[in-house]
Amino acid sequence: MLAGFVAGSLFPFYWAFTVGSREPGARVSTPLPGGHFLANARRVFDTVPFWQALGNSVLVSAAVAASTVVFATLAGFAFARLRFPGRDRLFGIVVAGLAVPTQLGIIPLYRAMADLGWAGGLQAVIVPNLVTALGVFLMRQYTVSAVPAELVEAARVDGCSPWGAFRHVCVPAVGPAAAFLGVFTFMTSWNDFLWPLVALDADHPTIPLVLERLQSGHYVDYSLVLAGTTLATIPVLIVFVAFGRRITTGIGQLP
Template sequence: MRASAKNDARVVAEHGLGARIGRALVYLLLVALALLTLFPFYWMFVLATHLQTDIFSAPPPMWFGEALQRNYDALLARLPFLRNIWNSFYIAGLATAFTMFFASLAGFAFAMYQFRFKNVLFGTVVASLMVPPVLGIIPYYLIIQWLGWIDTPRAIWFPAMASAFGIFLMRQYIASSMPRDLMDAGRIDGASEFRIYWSIALPIVRPGLATLGLVTFIGQWNNFLVPLVVLSSRENFTVPVALRTMQGLIQTDWGAVLIGTSLAVLPLLIIFMLASRQVIEGLVAGSVKG
């Protein structure tokens, strides 16, 4: 009896100690990997503050230098970069605002109404999610050309207003968070259907809508292939396309390039710091439910 109790105590102690060491090791590994993952961002910010000669040196600089202003000037000498940043904000902002509106409106319709062809129409929305976006890129370019929209921002934000992903996400949110009784309550109060959407449904789904907005903005901000295809002048370039033109010069000025990439990543970093949970949730929930 006594021996076994002692034994038990030892087992518990060992288990406790072993578990603690094990957990410490797990933490160590996880943190090391996190640092490794974040390192390229740190490295980008560090190199953005160094001269070309310091960037190409061994061992490489590991701490911030003093060439930030010089690199920034070099970037602005090459590109109308502030204009490019504005273009990106403008396009991503409009696409996001319209997507939030149209997707929540359609999601509301699919979640709250019974109507003819509803299943076929919603099936079309879901099916369109499965089409690889690259399939239509050539005709898309031709349509833009035919509309006379080549080299304009609306060539990008206008088609981006139709987000099947957004409709899908909003339908899920609305169906799960808005009681049907509210529809009738609104009608009895004399509200029009749009009014019910605007004054009752929208406030309820605000968190879901914010998530959709974040995800859409990030996607548009990073979008590369479409702007690359339809934009042609430096003044109209978005940030990724502008950065691309810095490359392949005989002497790429890496300090200038990296301050450009830093500025491209900075808004996303800020968004992510403020709302990482929502961003992750939105991107993953969208794909899981899709």
């Protein structure tokens, strides 16, 4: 039964490759791959700026993931192990922030980007995602369980500044959660569609935007579109298989 589920999970990947390797316009009823994948891939590169989009997606997702990890770890440590007036109230705002659907803010954000002169460029999709409530929440929870309060106290007594305690006590201990948050954020950013669709211009596409461009129009050439889809999925699959175990255990910590 489990094997059936995994097969179902894999099937759309297989199907994307199968159709993406067929001859253009072919109406074949056998569900087996053809031999035209490379030819179709070449047509993808001729039709849309695939490599530019790949570069943009890597740049945006890496920047967003790195900054989210840094800022969320900092804030998570402060909320978990530092004492300051207003701490619990401010953390309450983080928790409330978990539930706020940020994509409903696209109209005000779009106007703000236009006013700042950022609309169209990559900074328009990087800056709003520099850190998330989910990231801060996760790192705070993990810091509470992985960084003993006594250790932070001892470091402070020894003359460590809050920054020193963060560097020498917190950072070495929160690696697993930070790695999960990094991969998770990278993938979320990689998949983002609505906001990039609104905020980016035709000269700054990301992968989802060029895929959409391939598919739009009255006549859809699926051997072309699904070859592009397969190409776009390969990098994420690699990340996924490389970090698989970390992701599956990290997801269990979400609620």
